[in-house]
Amino acid sequence: xxxxxxxxxxxxxxxxxxxxxxxxxxxxxxxxxxxxxxxxxxxxxxxxxxxxxxxxxxxxxxxxxxxxxxxxxxxxxxxxxxxxxxxxxxxxxxxxxxxxxxxxxxxxxxxxxxxxxxxxxxxxxxxxxxxxxxxxxxxxxxxxxxxxxxxxxxxxxxxxxxxxxxxxxxxxxxxxxxxxxxxxxxxxxxxxxxxxxxxxxxxxxxxxxxxxxxxxxxxxxxxxxxxxxxxxxxxxxxxxxxxxxxxxxxxxxxxxxxxxxxxxxxxxxxxxxxxxxxxxxxxxxxxxxxxxxxxxxxxxxxxxxxxxxxxxxxxxxxxxxxxxxxxxxxxxxxxxxxxxxxxxxxxxxxxxxxxxxxxxxxxxxxxxxxxxxxx
Numbered sequence: 001x002x003x004x005x006x007x008x009x010x011x012x013x014x015x016x017x018x019x020x021x022x023x024x025x026x027x028x029x030x031x032x033x034x035x036x037x038x039x040x041x042x043x044x045x046x047x048x049x050x051x052x053x054x055x056x057x058x059x060x061x062x063x064x065x066x067x068x069x070x071x072x073x074x075x076x077x078x079x080x081x082x083x084x085x086x087x088x089x090x091x092x093x094x095x096x097x098x099x100x101x102x103x104x105x106x107x108x109x110x111x112x113x114x115x116x117x118x119x120x121x122x123x124x125x126x127x128x129x130x131x132x133x134x135x136x137x138x139x140x141x142x143x144x145x146x147x148x149x150x151x152x153x154x155x156x157x158x159x160x161x162x163x164x165x166x167x168x169x170x171x172x173x174x175x176x177x178x179x180x181x182x183x184x185x186x187x188x189x190x191x192x193x194x195x196x197x198x199x200x201x202x203x204x205x206x207x208x209x210x211x212x213x214x215x216x217x218x219x220x221x222x223x224x225x226x227x228x229x230x231x232x233x234x235x236x237x238x239x240x241x242x243x244x245x246x247x248x249x250x251x252x253x254x255x256x257x258x259x260x261x262x263x264x265x266x267x268x269x270x271x272x273x274x275x276x277x278x279x280x281x282x283x284x285x286x287x288x289x290x291x292x293x294x295x296x297x298x299x300x301x302x303x304x305x306x307x308x309x310x311x312x313x314x315x316x317x318x319x320x321x322x323x324x325x326x327x328x329x330x331x332x333x334x335x336x337x338x339x340x341x342x343x344x345x346x347x348x349x350x351x352x353x354x355x356x357x358x359x360x361x362x363x364x365x366x367x368x369x370x371x372x373x374x375x
Contacts, residue, residue, distance in 0.1 A: 001065025002089035003037040005057065007099055010086050011078040013044050013057045016228060018071040019201055022048040032109045033071035034117075035088075035095075038064040045117050046071055049233070051198055052118050056227040067095045068109040077104045118231050120224060121217035124188050127164060127181035129212045129225060133203040134329070135166050135177040138364050141323040142175035143168040143196035154193035156239040157221070161188070167242055168196055173320055174242050174367040175327065181214070190216050193235040202230055245367060248345055251336035252308035254282045255355045258333045258348065260302050262325050264289050268298040269318035277315035277371040282306040282337075291318065305352065314340055314370040324366040334362075337370070344368045 017033055025031060025048065036043045042059035045052065067090045074095075078086075082100040089096050094105040136155065144152030156167040164181045167174070206212055206225045215222035222231045265278060271292035272278050281288040287304035290297070306312065314337055325333065330348030334355040337344050347362035349355035 001035070001037050001067055002062035002087075003042055003059045004062065004085055004087050005042065005059040007078065007081045007083055007086050009057055009059075010042075010088075011075070011081075013042070013055045014071070014075050014078050016055050016205055017044045017046045017053045018075050019046075019205060020048055020051040020053045020230070021046050021071045027113065029068065029109050029114045031070055031072070032068040032114065033074060034066060034068050034114065036066040037061045047115065047117060050195070051230065051232045053228075053230045054117060055229075063089070065090060066111075068111055068114055069095045069106050070109065073106060077106065118220065120222040120229055120231065121215040121220055123184060123213050123215045123222075123224075124159065124190070125181055125183035126211040126213050127179070129203075129206045129210050130208040131179050132181075132212055133206070133208070135164075135179050135364075136199055136203040138177040138327050139166045139168040139175040140196045140200050141168075141327045142170060142173045142366065144170035146170075151193060151235055151237045151239065153196055154235045154239065155196045155199050157190070157192050157194055157199075159183070159188055159190040167239060169239060169242075172317070172369055173324065174245060175324075176242055176246070176365045176367075178363045182211070191238070192216060192221065193237065193239055194221050194232055195235065198232045202232065205230075242367070245343065246345065246365060248336045248338065248343070250308075251338055251345070252282075252306070252312050253356075254287065254304055254306045254312070254335040254337060255349075255352050256287055256302060256304035256333055258325060258328060258331055261287075261333060262322070264300045264302055265318065265322050265325065268300055269322070271296040271298045272318045275317070277373070278318040278321060279313060279315040279373050281311065281313040282335075283311040305356070307356070312337055312339070313373045314344060315373045316344070316368055316370055320368055324368055327366060328364065339370075340373050341370055344370050 030048050033046045043056045045054040087098040095108050097104045158165040165178050167176045210225050213224040220231050268289045268291045279290045286301050289300045324346050328348035332349040332355050334347050346366040
């Protein structure tokens with residue numbers, strides 16, 4: 001095998017495929033990337049037992065063939081090569097890379113134990129890459145981090161007609177985002193759970209342009225865009241439904257600007273130690289943020305509009321509140337509050353007028369459990 005292409009193109013392709021390689025594996029060949037050159041194309045693929053990635057790029061093919069090389073070592077080499085064309089070839093038991101006066105030789109791995117790359121499941125439709133990446137980012141902050149409860153580390157991906165719903169929860173918060181997508185046929189529906197970490201990596205890796213093809217079968221999800229194809233194993237089980245939790249009966253509404261609130265939460269939370277909550281007291285045209293007890297305390301007041309009562313005090317885990325606020329892009333935040341120690345809905349809006357509309361609905365919703373207010 002022998003081929004030639006620009007260093008930047010090779011590095012980007014290797015980095016994209018290497019995302020799925022396991023950090024440690026009892027099967028050494030799973031740390032390898034498979035390179036196949038033929039007919040002016042270079043295909044680079046990698047896999048572990050949970051995910052696979054395959055990318056196809058243009059390359060000047062001198063001699064068709066394939067090689068299996070340790071992926072992370074190959075990526076390290078690509079990143080330090082000089083700019084310009086890279087000549088790659090298999091020479092005996094080594095894979096060589098030559099660029100300008102720099103030359104590297106890497107050991108090739110045997111193909112015998114290398115598993116076949118899984119095929120892409122049935123394509124169901126397509127979704128805009130930028131919107132999909134934003135939606136995944138909106139909900140992934142609420143996914144669990146405890147691997148002993150794997151289902152809670154996933155993101156629910158539900159399809160119903162032309163609506164896609166993404167949802168995640170760790171039992172203390174629940175984020176949901178809906179968006180439009182383009183099903184390939186009528187009557188498309190699905191309800192699966194995908195690793196939040198894997199789905200975040202996939203969504204980010206496709207960049208900000210184009211339509212991502214979405215494929216699903218009973219055990220895996222597949223995504224494809226512009227020569228990049230990836231699959232990920234689905235989780236067994238289902239996430240809790242959010243419908244009843246999100247039904248807020250006669251809530252009190254409070255509206256404030258997001259950016260000042262984010263800065264105030266960061267500032268006041270400095271003294272919130274030992275899991276103590278951050279308290280918000282809404283009253284008339286302001287909200288008072290408070291954290292800390294007795295010796296170390298912090299306060300800040302911001303403009304806000306409260307509707308439904310004269311005064312209401314709620315408290316939240318500062319980290320959870322910060323994660324929720326940071327997940328929104330909108331300039332205005334609305335809280336729908338049921339009272340201390342109860343559920344609170346956070347949504348984002350383009351203006352205070354939009355947020356004040358009682359019948360308005362946000363595509364991005366983040367539910368938090370409020371804590372006991374400070375004494």
